[in-house]
Amino acid sequence: MTTPMPRPLVATCLDLPADSPGGSVELFHDFYTGPDPLIPARAFMLRPSGPAPVLPAGLGLLTVTGKTLQGPTFHRYVAALSRALAHALAAEPVEVLHLQHLAFGATPALLRALPDRPRIALIHGTDLLFAEQHRDQLQVLRESARLADAVVAPTPAMADHLLRLAPHTDPRKIHHIPWGVPDRLLRHPPAPFGAAPAERLRLLYAGRLTPEKGGVVLAQALAALPGIELSIAAPAAEFGAFRPVLQQAGVDARYLGWLPRPQLWQAFTEHDALAVPSTTLEAMGLVALEAQACGLPVLYQPVPGLVEALGASALAVDFTDPAAVARTLGRLRTARTLLTELRDAGRANAARHPLSTTATALAELGRRLG
CATH class of the missing domain: 3.40.50.2000 (Glycogen Phosphorylase B;)
Structure with missing residues (x-):
């Protein structure tokens, strides 16, 4: 040896x-x-x-x-x-x-x-x-x-x-x-929590809420969209500063706190998709890869870094275009087989890293x- x-x-x-x-x-x-x-x-x-x-x-x-x-x-x-x-x-x-x-x-x-x-x-x-x-x-x-x-x-x-x-x-x-992605997560991902009812889509945002992360465009894109349940895992002070943006857009979000890593991984299993609306660039988008390792499909803004890291294993969508976001989320609500395909493709992508x-x-x- x-x-x-x-x-x-x-x-x-x-x-x-x-x-x-x-x-x-x-x-x-x-x-x-x-x-x-x-x-x-x-x-x-x-x-x-x-x-x-x-x-x-x-x-x-x-x-x-x-x-x-x-x-x-x-x-x-x-x-x-x-x-x-x-x-x-x-x-x-x-x-x-x-x-x-x-x-x-x-x-x-x-x-x-x-x-x-x-x-x-x-x-x-x-x-x-x-x-x-x-x-x-x-x-x-x-x-x-x-x-x-x-x-x-x-x-x-x-x-x-x-x-x-x-x-x-x-x-x-x-x-x-x-x-x-931590090897322990690839070897032992958390168990799936269960699917949401067909009329709902549980969307998660996880990460910092600094301007380049795209929280504002996400809130604007989700304004007045029915059937979407948004959860946010972010630092408390940043979520407090972001709350008026949600209120102005009329988006009722559930705040999860800034979750320790194992709790965040468990939260991935309790949602139907992760939104990554970054507006500029990402080094690689590790939160998206960890979500994929947990079986959570990813929707992402196709900016440098994310395109290379995620490619076709996730669903690229222009979060600055509310109509495009509405169409994409509507597809995910009505065509649950697409979520299954994205879940499988995401796990395979995360396993590469x-x-x-x-x-x-x-x-x-x-x-x-x-």
């Missing part, structure tokens, strides 16, 4: 408070934390301003304040974060850096703290969006892409977008490694760079 190659020790940092919601945070934990992480790492996030949350094994907290996006305060924040990382990693046998995002503060801070290690940068999508909106973040992104020994893009669309923002990036250093395969590819890339 072949003995697995040891995986190089990684240093990585996500400069978000440890209690932050979002797909990038979940992926970070999937890779680097827990009692038996897929990637051996010294992984750090920021200490929250409130009470410290229950932390997964292997996650360190950095007490660095003043996070911002541009101007002199941004550069002071990066310098403070770099000093904290250098101190925390001084005695660690780190072999490779994983730079989460090409923008924001953790990437330049890690580059300063450990300047002589191989560097793998991982595109998450928000780094590209913020680089478009903030001059300093665009500068960080371009410099990070230049200094990285390898850049990992989960979809070709993310690589193309990066090259538009940083056209001098050497395309030979860009590697396409898709993100993945086990997270262990992603981790193995990242580890092999790190060994090659070392």
Whole structure:
């Protein structure tokens, strides 16, 4: 039997408070934390301003304040974060850096703290969006892409977008490694809950409610549509800010809370379809892949990232066109065989993306760079 190659020790940092919601945070934990992480790492996030949350094994907290996006305060924040990382990693046998995002503060801070290690940068999508909106973040992104020994893009669309923002990036250093679904979910998905009555369609939205996620267009598309029961799983503060949008559209939504991962997976089995109405781009749309793994059909706006990750395994629909949404949801209510077909296609698509395969590819890339 072949003995697995040891995986190089990684240093990585996500400069978000440890209690932050979002797909990038979940992926970070999937890779680097827990009692038996897929990637051996010294992984750090920021200490929250409130009470410290229950932390997964292997996650360190950095007490660095003043996070911002541009101007002199941004550069002071990066310098403070770099000093904290250098101190925390001084005695660690780190072999490779994983730079989460090409923008924001953790990437330049890690580059300063450990300047002589191989560097793998991982595109998450928000780094590209913020680089478009903030001059300093665009500068960080371009410099990070230049200094990285390898850049990992989960979809070709993310690589193309990066090259538009940083056209001098050497395309030979860009590697396409898709993100993945936890293997335990693929092996043991939750049991189906049961179908809704024929006259109803249980639609779920799950994720952040930031503008680029398309909550507003979803509410507008569902206005005055009969027979649709909308549930929303999102951070509480974001749902509170979003409630007036629902009220203005006349949409009565059931709020589920910001669900822990196992509870979200169970919620997938209690609905008939997941709506992913993102308006700009997605790195890969992990929530959609996890829904597919649980047997939940997906309706998605065909934006970069989602098109490559989902393709024909899900139903593309223009959420900015209420008439198109009405026709699509009407089809799903009256032709239940379509839901069955989408359920089968989705499970097959999710099975193509086990997270262990992603981790193995990242580890092999790190060994090659070392």
